[in-house]
Structure formats: C-alpha cells, structure tokens
Amino acid sequence: MSSPEVFTDTFRRPLRDMRISVTDRCNFRCDYCMPKEIFGRDFAFMDRSELLTFEEITRLARVGAEHGVEKIRLTGGEPLLRKDLEKLISQLAELRTADGHKLDIALTTNGSALAFKAQALKDAGLERVTVSLDSLDDATFRAMNDVNFPLSKVLHGIDVAQDVGLGPIKVNMVVKRGENDGDIIDMARHFRGTGFILRFIEFMDVGSSNSWEMSQVVPSSEVVERIHEVFPLEPCDPNYRGETAARWRYRDGAGEIGVISSVTQAFCSTCTRARISAEGQIFTCLFATHGHDLRQLMRDGCTDGELAEALGAIWRVRNDRYSQLRTAQTQGPRDGRKKIEMSYIGG
Numbered sequence: 001m002s003s004p005e006v007f008t009d010t011f012r013r014p015l016r017d018m019r020i021s022v023t024d025r026c027n028f029r030c031d032y033c034m035p036k037e038i039f040g041r042d043f044a045f046m047d048r049s050e051l052l053t054f055e056e057i058t059r060l061a062r063v064g065a066e067h068g069v070e071k072i073r074l075t076g077g078e079p080l081l082r083k084d085l086e087k088l089i090s091q092l093a094e095l096r097t098a099d100g101h102k103l104d105i106a107l108t109t110n111g112s113a114l115a116f117k118a119q120a121l122k123d124a125g126l127e128r129v130t131v132s133l134d135s136l137d138d139a140t141f142r143a144m145n146d147v148n149f150p151l152s153k154v155l156h157g158i159d160v161a162q163d164v165g166l167g168p169i170k171v172n173m174v175v176k177r178g179e180n181d182g183d184i185i186d187m188a189r190h191f192r193g194t195g196f197i198l199r200f201i202e203f204m205d206v207g208s209s210n211s212w213e214m215s216q217v218v219p220s221s222e223v224v225e226r227i228h229e230v231f232p233l234e235p236c237d238p239n240y241r242g243e244t245a246a247r248w249r250y251r252d253g254a255g256e257i258g259v260i261s262s263v264t265q266a267f268c269s270t271c272t273r274a275r276i277s278a279e280g281q282i283f284t285c286l287f288a289t290h291g292h293d294l295r296q297l298m299r300d301g302c303t304d305g306e307l308a309e310a311l312g313a314i315w316r317v318r319n320d321r322y323s324q325l326r327t328a329q330t331q332g333p334r335d336g337r338k339k340i341e342m343s344y345i346g347g
C-alpha cells in the first residue's frame, strides 16, 4: 500500500507544523499584540459555540498527521484560559504520524497560570512549554503586559514547569527599542547556565493594530552583538531544517540563545507552518489577510477524506512569503485588506 501524500506547496515546503489557537482571549494586553485601545471592554471576542471543540481540533490534527504533520503547538490568545485544556492535550497525545511516531506537542503561554496548570499539562502528555517573558524588571514587565501582572508569578510558573519536567523550556522575549531593549543583558545573564533557552524575537508587523514601525525593531544582529560584548557567543547549527530561531552558544559552555529575525532575515523559504484560528480558519502565513473555513466543512459533516482533500488543496497552492517581500509591502497590502491579528490567528 502506498503511504499517504505529504502535502507540499508551490515552493516544495511540506506541511509539518500546525499552530492551533484554542482561544482568542488573553488576560494580558501587550501593546505589540493586543493593545488596550482596541482590545478593550467592548471588543467582541468569540462566543464559546464558535470555538472549535476539542474533538474538532483533534480531528484536524489527526488528518494533518496522516499527511505529514509532525508537530502541534497550542497557542492563542492565552491557551491556558481555555477550560480543561489538559483534556485536549491527552487527546492529541494519542495521535500518531503516518509512520507511527508520537506527535511533538508544545504550548506557548504567557506563564500567568502555569504554576497551577503545569502538573496537569504534563500528566496529560504535554512535552514542553515556551513562555513569553519580555523583561526581568518588574516595572517594565507590568507596563508591557499592561494589566499590571507581576513578574514574580511568571517566574514561579516557569520554575514549577521546570520541576514537573516540561523542559527544555524556551523563554521568548519580544524586543522593542526604547521599551525593553535595556533588559537584553539581564535576561541573558539570568538564563545563562540554567538549561532554559532564551530567544529574542524581533518586533513584527503582524496584524494592523500594533502601530508597528521599523524604528522600534531591534535587529537580531544587534542583540547578538550586545550579548557577545559581555558574554562571548559563537553560532551553532540549526537543530533541523526550518527552525525559526538561529542558534548561538556561549563560548564558556553556559548554554545557548536563539534569535528569531522574522523582520531582518526572513525565513519563509523553510516555513512549514499552518495556523488554525480558534474558530477553525486555516491560514498559510502569519501575515495572511484571509483564511479558509475548516469548521464549516466539519460541521457540515465532511468525511476525513474530504477534510484531507480540503487541507491538501489549500496547502498545494500555497505561495506565501510575506516576510521576504516585506520591504515592498511595509505599508500593508496594497488592496487595503487588513492583516489578521496575532491574537486571532495564534502566535
């Protein structure tokens, strides 16, 4: 019997990863992602009935896995706000790839509820977490999350996650010039030698609400230079083709950092990710302006074969490479369509 088709796009990029948003809600209001002025009290978040159910998410992941998907990352919004998330994780942990391997299941969180949830997530089969943390200075951290959330709670959550074995833990810091770029060295110092992998993310022009300006982007090359001056670094090879972060290790053996340069050094050519919003729209690029509705298809009673065919049809014609073309598009799509917000599409 021939093995099932691995979906491949027009640039021969296979569909390997699904980033699945489980909610569009978040308890933080980071200005680069969900600024208060837009995501305020009157903002209409999705109704519960609009969210994909755990069964629908698992079905999508299963059909994806039969056609080449190896990795599922749960995100949002803040994924830990979704009730009983561990039930979804235990369902996903049962899935296998076409050649019988377990899927790599990861979660990206702001860490605010990690201390309470880490053990249940681990018991359900979660392998590792990535925690977003933009500063080690409590005042800066509170200002950036814009809900006055204390740093100590997130640090405690990270420790608990480490203790229950959700590692190696990655810590993501979005760097904005003038807001937290003064904390780069402190972050490096704090996480060096701990086994945590600190990654610096360039502030991206995702969505239309974060008033992005190139002047606020700290290029990864500058981050590496600044750290190198204090703690000498050398480049290391990627773990696998298509890894989003470029890796650098400390010359003294105190571990490694990563830099994600989606603005200054686009990595579209190796992008194997599809993003699925909490209501079941699939997007083939973080910077997309429109998605395809998989929820309707499933709720209309499609078979698994039809669902696979729909996924394949979307992926085979994929030609996105927004970041590579950004220079020409920084003013936004010329036809006036709005890019989708990160909190909707899933980070």
Ligand code: SAM
Pocket: 026, 032, 033, 075, 076, 077, 078, 079, 108, 109, 110, 111, 130, 131, 132, 172, 174, 201, 202, 203, 204, 205, 206, 210, 342, 343, 346, 347
């Ligand atoms: N709430 C979760 C969290 O905080 O990690 C998951 C969703 S969040 C949208 C995922 C990641 O996207 C976070 O690390 C966040 O810092 C990052 N992010 C959001 N907006 C961004 C932007 N404009 N540029 C770069 N990274 C961004």
